[in-house]
Amino acid sequence: MLVVKKFGGTSVGNAERIFNVAKRCIADYNAGNDVVVVLSAMGKYTDVLIDMAQEINPHPSKREMDMLLTTGEQQSVALMAMAMNALGVPAVSLNAFQVQMHTTSAYGNARLHKIDKDRIQAELDQHKIVIVTGFQGIDKYDNYTTLGRGGSDTTAVAIAASLHADLCEIYTDVDGVYTADPRKVETARKLDEVTYDEMLELATLGAGVLHNRSVELAKKYGVTMVVRSSLNNHEGTIVKEGNKMEKMIVSGVAADTDAARVAVVGLKDEPGIAFKLFNNLAKKGINIDMILQSIGHNGKKDISFTCTNEDADEAKAILTDAMDFESIDVRKDVAKVSIVGAGMQSSAGVAAKMFEALYDANINIHMISTSEIRITVLINEKNTERAMNAIHDAFDLGNAD
Numbered sequence: 001m002l003v004v005k006k007f008g009g010t011s012v013g014n015a016e017r018i019f020n021v022a023k024r025c026i027a028d029y030n031a032g033n034d035v036v037v038v039l040s041a042m043g044k045y046t047d048v049l050i051d052m053a054q055e056i057n058p059h060p061s062k063r064e065m066d067m068l069l070t071t072g073e074q075q076s077v078a079l080m081a082m083a084m085n086a087l088g089v090p091a092v093s094l095n096a097f098q099v100q101m102h103t104t105s106a107y108g109n110a111r112l113h114k115i116d117k118d119r120i121q122a123e124l125d126q127h128k129i130v131i132v133t134g135f136q137g138i139d140k141y142d143n144y145t146t147l148g149r150g151g152s153d154t155t156a157v158a159i160a161a162s163l164h165a166d167l168c169e170i171y172t173d174v175d176g177v178y179t180a181d182p183r184k185v186e187t188a189r190k191l192d193e194v195t196y197d198e199m200l201e202l203a204t205l206g207a208g209v210l211h212n213r214s215v216e217l218a219k220k221y222g223v224t225m226v227v228r229s230s231l232n233n234h235e236g237t238i239v240k241e242g243n244k245m246e247k248m249i250v251s252g253v254a255a256d257t258d259a260a261r262v263a264v265v266g267l268k269d270e271p272g273i274a275f276k277l278f279n280n281l282a283k284k285g286i287n288i289d290m291i292l293q294s295i296g297h298n299g300k301k302d303i304s305f306t307c308t309n310e311d312a313d314e315a316k317a318i319l320t321d322a323m324d325f326e327s328i329d330v331r332k333d334v335a336k337v338s339i340v341g342a343g344m345q346s347s348a349g350v351a352a353k354m355f356e357a358l359y360d361a362n363i364n365i366h367m368i369s370t371s372e373i374r375i376t377v378l379i380n381e382k383n384t385e386r387a388m389n390a391i392h393d394a395f396d397l398g399n400a401d
Contacts, residue, residue, distance in 0.1 A: 001032075001033045001034070001166045001167070002033065002034040002035075002036070002124075002163055002164070002165045002166050002167075003028055003033050003034070003035055003036070003165060003166060003167050003168075003169065004036045004037075004038065004156050004157075004159050004160040004163070004165045004167070004168045004169070005024075005025060005028070005035065005036070005037050005038070005156075005169045005171065006037075006038040006039075006040075006134060006152055006153060006155070006156035006168070006169065006170050006171060007021050007037070007038070007039055007040070007171045007230055008040045008152065008171065008172055008173070008230070009040040009041055009042060009043050009044065009045065009046070009076075010043060010173050010230075011171055011173075011230035012039055012040070012042050012043075012076050012079075012080065013042055013043035014042075014043070015079075015083075018076075018079055018080055018083050019083050019087075020230075021037075021080065021171075021230065022080060022083040022084045022087055022089075023087070024230075025037050025084070025129060026084065026087060026089050026129070029089060029129055034124045035129045035130070036120060036124070036129075036130045036131075036132060036159055036160075036163065036165070037077075037080065037129060037130070037131045037132065038131075038132050038133075038134045038152055038155050038156040038159060039073060039076045039077050039080060039131065039132075039133065039134055039152070040072075040073060040076065040134050040135060040152040041069075041072025041073050041075065041076055041135070042072070042075065042076045042079075045072045045075070045076075046069060046072050049068050049069055049071070049072060050065075050069075052068075053065060053068055061107075062107035062108045063107050063143060065107065065108065065146075066107045066108060066110075066136075066143070066144050066145050066146045067143075067144050069135075069136075069146050070095070070096065070133070070135075070136040070144045070146060072135075073095070073133035073134055073135055073136055073152075074093075074095050074133055076133075077093035077094070077095070077131045077132065077133050078093045080093065080131050081093040081131050084129055084131075089129060090126070090127065090128045090129070091128055091129040091130075091131055092123050092128050092129075092130060092131065093131045093132075093133075094119060094120070094123070094130060094131070094132050094133070095132075095133045095136070096133055096136040096137045096138050096144065096145075097138050097142070097144070098119060099115060099116065099119055099120060099132060100115070100116035100119070100138070101115050101116075101136070101137040101138060101155070101158075102114050102115070102116075102137060102138065102139075102140075103137030103138065103139055103145045103147070104139065104145070105139040105140070105141065105143070105145065106145070107143075107145055107146070108146055108148065109146075109147070109148040110137055110139065110145035110146065110147055110148075111147070111213075112137060112147065112154065112155075112158050112217075114162070115158050115159055115162045117159075117162045117163055120132070120159070120163065121163065132155070132159060133155075134151065134152025134153075134155040134156065135147055135151040135152045135155060136151075136155075147213075148211075149211075150210075150211030150214075151211060151213075152211075153170055153210050153211035153213075153214035154211050154213045154214040154217060156168055156170065156214070157214045157215075157217045157218045157221075157223050157225065158217055160218075160221075160223045161217060161218075161220075161221035161223050165223070166224075167224055167225075167226065168218070168223050168224065168225045168226070169225075169226045169228060169236075170210060170214075170225060170226070170227050170228070171228060171229065171230035172209060172227060172228075172229065172230065173229065173230065173231065174209065174227075174229060175190050175228065175229045175232070175234050175236060176190045176191065176209075176227045176228055176229070176234075176235075176236040176237030177190070177191050177194055177199065177202070177209050177210075177227050177237040177239070177252070178190050178191065178252070179191065179251065179252045179253065179392065179397040179398065180252060180253040180254070180388055180392050180397065181208070181254075181255070181388070184255070184384075184385045184388055184389075185253070185385075185388050185389050185392050187389075187392060187393070187397070187398030188392065188397070188398065189397065189398050189399075190237065191237050191251060191252070192235075192237065192238065193237065193238045193239075193240070194237060194238075194239055194251055194252075195239075195240070195241065195342055196215060196218060196219035196239060196240065196241055197219070197342060197373055198251050198252070198340050198341065198342055198373060199215045199239045200212055200215040200216060200219065201254075201338070201340040201371070201373060201374045202251075202252050202254050202340050203215050205254040205255075205256055205336065205338040205340070205374070205376065209227055210225075210227065210239075215239065218239065219241070222241065224238065224239070224240045225238070225239040225240070226238055226239070227239065248341060248343055248397075249341050249343035249344055249347045249350060249395070250339045250340070250341035250343070250344065250350065250395045250397065251340055251341040251342070251343075252339070252340050252341070252397070253337070253338070253339055253340075253388050253391050253392050253397065254337075254338050254340065255335055255336065255337045255338070255384050255385075255387075255388055256335060256336045256338075257335045257381055257384060258308050258309055258310075259289075259306050259307075259308065259309065259334055259335055259336050259378070260306065260307055260308065260309045260311075260312035260330060260331060260332045260334065261304060261305070261306050261330070261331045261334050261366065261367070261378060262304065262305055262306070262307065262312060262315050262316060262319075262328065262329070262330050263302065263303075263304040263328065263329045263330075263331075264277065264302065264303050264304070264319060264323070264325050264328050265302045265325060265326050265327045265328065265329070266300045266302065266325045266326025266327060267300065267301055267302065267303060267323070267324075267325045268299065268300065268301075268324065269296035269297075269299050269300055269301040273301075273303075274293065274303060276322070276323065277303060277319065277323060278305075280318055280319065280322045280323070281307075281315055281318060281319070284314065284318055286307055286311045286314065286315050286318070287307065287308070287311070288305045288306070288307055289305070289306045289307065289336070289369070289376075290305060290306040290336070290367050290368075290369040290376065290378060291303070291304070291305045291369075292304045292305070292367050300326070304367065306334075306336065306367070306378060309332050312330050312332060313330065315330075316328055316330050333380060333381045333382070334366065334378050334379065334380060334381055335378070335379060335380070335381040335383075335384040336376050336377070336378055337376070337377055337379060337384060337387045337388060337391065338374055338375065338376040338377075339354055339374070339375050339391060339395070340373055340374050341373060342373050344372070344373050344374075344375070345372050345373060350375065351370070351375050353394055353395065354375055354377070354391055354394070354395075355377075356394070357390045357391045357393070357394035358377065358379070358387060358390060358391070360390065361383075361386055361387065361390040363379055363380075363383045363386065363387050363390070364379065364380070365377045365378070365379060366378040366379060366380075
């Protein structure tokens with residue numbers, strides 16, 4: 001059996017934790033399994049590197065930032081290999097260049113093209129535990145790239161897909177995927193199983209357990225994932241295709257406070273205006289989520305949309321230069337709260353129940369967006385936690401029955 005195991009920064013934050021992870025991986029190795037380990041940088045080391053860069057140059061190039069940030073993972077994999085060797089087990093550390101993890105050249109947010117499996121397989125054939133840097137790759141010019149925050153999850157799934165691994169385990173500081181963030185909702189309950197689609201929605205909407213691109217890859221290549229704690233041996237949450245063991249209409253509640261609403265008022269009510277607006281933003285790489293367009297009046301219409309807080313001011317500047325309108329307003333004190341569940345496709349009244357819960361909690365809704373398995377509302381950020389609890393209680397998500 002071939003197992004890919006990914007550990008985040010908190011799991012390898014110091015020598016004691018590194019040895020704990022090493023022993024956990026060695027237990028699988030001693031059971032006769034082939035083991036590949038993917039690691040993030042130690043603790044908050046990536047943030048330390050970013051602060052160092054800012055001290056030297058407040059506006060460093062993205063290429064040099066990637067060159068710097070990839071050193072964090074190289075440090076953690078080398079130390080892990082040393083720990084395993086000290087425990088008497090053969091292990092080897094490999095970085096993105098040694099493995100040949102091919103990516104685009106979008107520094108800071110590159111996408112994986114393919115992973116050459118030959119080097120990893122050769123080391124496995126020599127009965128070694130292979131420890132690989134997460135979060136990084138190389139482009140066609142042999143420059144180091146990074147995959148964005150949470151990119152180590154994507155690395156692990158991509159390696160699992162390339163090697164046709166039997167299992168990809170993602171270790172975090174929580175026991176698995178919960179019906180809501182247990183730090184914000186006391187009655188949140190761990191799920192035994194979720195579908196790829198549900199997990200993808202939850203990851204995209206701010207659940208924070210998995211990188212959304214890792215779930216996309218897992219679904220595309222049929223990689224079975226397990227999200228489990230690095231701090232204990234409890235059973236985690238299985239992420240895979242197929243029917244869930246838990247027949248729930250709603251599987252979880254997620255919140256994203258990294259949201260801003262941009263309202264463009266008084267646009268011409270004519271064909272092509274929406275295309276022009278969003279095309280200008282797309283050319284600058286600004287991702288848009290929720291969109292609301294008003295009914296035209298007096299030859300004018302309004303369009304509102306959400307983006308990240310970081311992109312909001314740039315979006316305003318781009319549209320001010322490119323578009324003709326009466327006014328534009330940016331609000332950053334908002335948050336997106338969502339419910340997700342495969343069972344919503346065949347159940348009526350789900351939206352009404354969610355809106356009733358918010359009404360009973362006296363929480364106003366600014367925008368609404370839906371898909372087959374998701375309903376998202378935009379609300380005032382100060383009401384986020386209260387909204388999550390009200391919705392979680394309304395759907396009785398803390399009850400396993």
